[in-house]
Amino acid sequence: MRTIVKILFCQVIFTCMVAASNFSLVTSLTTAGSMSGGLRYVLPSADTIDFGVSYNDQDSKNPGIWADYYRGNFGVLVTKEPDKKVEYAAMFSTERTLLDNITVGIGVKVVNVNQGRTLDYFTGWDAYLVVPI
Numbered sequence: 001m002r003t004i005v006k007i008l009f010c011q012v013i014f015t016c017m018v019a020a021s022n023f024s025l026v027t028s029l030t031t032a033g034s035m036s037g038g039l040r041y042v043l044p045s046a047d048t049i050d051f052g053v054s055y056n057d058q059d060s061k062n063p064g065i066w067a068d069y070y071r072g073n074f075g076v077l078v079t080k081e082p083d084k085k086v087e088y089a090a091m092f093s094t095e096r097t098l099l100d101n102i103t104v105g106i107g108v109k110v111v112n113v114n115q116g117r118t119l120d121y122f123t124g125w126d127a128y129l130v131v132p133i
Contacts, residue, residue: 021132026050029104029127038066040130047071054081068107077109088113089123095130103130 022043028036038052047070054064062082068075070093077089089112095105106127112120 023133024101025131025133026052027129027131028054029129030125036066036126048075075107077107101132104128105130 022041024040024042026038026040036052036054038050040048040050042048049067049069051067052065054066064079064081066077066079068077068091070091073092073094075091075093077091079087079089081087089109091107092110093105093107095103097103104127106125108125109123110121112123114120114123
């Protein structure tokens with residue numbers, strides 16, 4: 001079993017090294033009262049997958065997690081805050097390059113399925129920075 005795990009681990013490391021240019025760091029520029037950041041992976045089709053962690057100043061022991069998937073300017077966001085239900089949102093985002101590969105963007109929650117499972121519209125936005133690894 002250990003040999004299989006070692007082989008799989010080496011395969012993942014090798015794959016990441018080959019595709020390292022597809023990874024970036026993502027960090028929020030506007031999250032008031034919390035710190036949010038994560039990783040971005042750009043698929044060969046130019047679709048993007050982001051995954052991250054958010055820490056709230058009031059409860060830094062239990063981080064929230066989030067993941068999104070974008071095709072062009074439209075995407076889907078899934079968030080899970082500590083002690084809350086999972087929320088889903090349809091997103092619109094746009095990005096512009098600042099320097100070399102450093103990008104700044106803004107994302108807007110167009111439709112949000114909240115914890116009561118009702119729909120809310122335009123409930124939030126976030127400016128973010130993308131830096132290649």
